[in-house]
Amino acid sequence: MNGIAKLQPTPLGLGCWPLGGDQWGRQDDRDSLATIQRAFEEGINHFDTAQAYGRGHGEELVGKALHPVRDKAFVATKILYMPKEKVEKEVAFSLKRLQTEIIDLLYIHWPKKGGDLAGMMEAMERLREKGQIRRIGVSNFSVAQMQEVMKAGKIDVHQLCYNVLWRREERETIPFCRQHGISVITYSSLAEGILTGKFGKEPDFAPSDHRKYTLLFEKEVWPKVHETVEKLKSIAIEAKRPLAHCAIRWLVAQDGIVSVLAGSRTPDQVSGNVKSLEGTIDQSVFRAMTAVTDDFAPFIPDAGNIFRWYP
Numbered sequence: 112m113n114g115i116a117k118l119q120p121t122p123l124g125l126g127c128w129p130l131g132g133d134q135w136g137r138q139d140d141r142d143s144l145a146t147i148q149r150a151f152e153e154g155i156n157h158f159d160t161a162q163a164y165g166r167g168h169g170e171e172l173v174g175k176a177l178h179p180v181r182d183k184a185f186v187a188t189k190i191l192y193m194p195k196e197k198v199e200k201e202v203a204f205s206l207k208r209l210q211t212e213i214i215d216l217l218y219i220h221w222p223k224k225g226g227d228l229a230g231m232m233e234a235m236e237r238l239r240e241k242g243q244i245r246r247i248g249v250s251n252f253s254v255a256q257m258q259e260v261m262k263a264g265k266i267d268v269h270q271l272c273y274n275v276l277w278r279r280e281e282r283e284t285i286p287f288c289r290q291h292g293i294s295v296i297t298y299s300s301l302a303e304g305i306l307t308g309k310f311g312k313e314p315d316f317a318p319s320d321h322r323k324y325t326l327l328f329e330k331e332v333w334p335k336v337h338e339t340v341e342k343l344k345s346i347a348i349e350a351k352r353p354l355a356h357c358a359i360r361w362l363v364a365q366d367g368i369v370s371v372l373a374g375s376r377t378p379d380q381v382s383g384n385v386k387s388l389e390g391t392i393d394q395s396v397f398r399a400m401t402a403v404t405d406d407f408a409p410f411i412p413d414a415g416n417i418f419r420w421y422p
């Protein structure tokens with residue numbers, strides 16, 4: 112297909128939002144480039160970015176770092192909702208920034224209430240026919256919104272927020288994806304770092320770090336999150352693994368998940384996360400983690416998404 116064999120994404124992908132440099136506090140481009148390179152050297156082929164990350168800068172960094180190995184990398188990016196006439200031009204900008212002729216996976220980043228989602232899907236299918244994108248994804252869509260775009264094209268992937276603390280998509284979205292052969296890719300897989308277990312009773316963030324507004328860090332919610340993470344840590348200690356390893360492997364073990372995106376800001380973080388795939392972790396560890404967060408679920412505000420963002 113399109114001259115290059117269709118690559119499959121590796122089970123662990125590098126989430127490149129923190130590398131965009133504008134929403135996670137200060138981030139140095141040299142660290143970002145080294146992180147992408149380290150991920151590739153350590154066997155990750157899946158790189159997830161978006162036009163919105165650093166207003167294009169995230170895509171530029173991914174393009175620059177992966178240019179020498181482009182045909183061995185699975186590059187995914189996202190565009191925000193726009194009228195269908197604008198899609199081709201916007202994607203041309205992404206192609207340029209990513210230094211590529213074809214995007215392995217292009218997502219509609221967020222649905223838009225009242226927007227012509229099916230029209231946008233039609234425009235993306237045209238790009239697939241033209242050979243500019245290989246797969247089409249949606250992200251943060253409800254079942255009804257998926258059904259709407261499925262009238263105009265084929266959804267290959269749904270990227271959604273899923274981790275052992277945030278499991279609301281188990282109710283409808285993930286079962287719908289399984290039923291319709293839509294692959295699921297997870298974001299916020301470490302709950303924005305919470306599932307490394309590194310935050311204390313009062314997390315503190317740089318002024319430009321969006322996490323201070325994220326639902327799980329809200330002051331009414333955080334104490335229960337912290338308490339739950341302490342219980343998860345005990346399970347991880349007994350399994351003799353870092354909590355981040357257990358959290359990533361808990362996701363890998365779920366049915367229908369093709370790739371788990373973990374964001375990293377430094378080469379050391381990415382190496383630590385790659386190690387999560389080493390060795391076996393007994394199923395009983397995952398069952399114990401699930402039981403702990405079954406008890407936590409009733410305490411989470413049913414806000415739809417962790418950003419309380421409703422475009």
Ligand SMILES: NC(=O)c1ccc[n+]([C@@H]2O[C@H](COP(=O)([O-])OP(=O)(O)OC[C@H]3O[C@@H](n4cnc5c(N)ncnc54)[C@H](OP(=O)(O)O)[C@@H]3O)[C@@H](O)[C@H]2O)c1
Nearest residue numbers: 126127128129159250298299300301302303304373374383
């Ligand atoms: N489709 C969407 O709407 C959407 C939304 C969100 C994310 N995403 C995608 O999914 C990817 C993953 O989600 P995410 O990056 O938001 O959250 P995440 O993967 O849950 O957490 C990433 C953050 O956790 C910390 N971290 C990661 N590995 C660590 C380690 N080994 N040790 C210590 N800290 C570590 C780092 O931040 P600190 O060091 O600063 O703590 C890192 O930036 C994103 O990068 C993006 O590509 C998509």
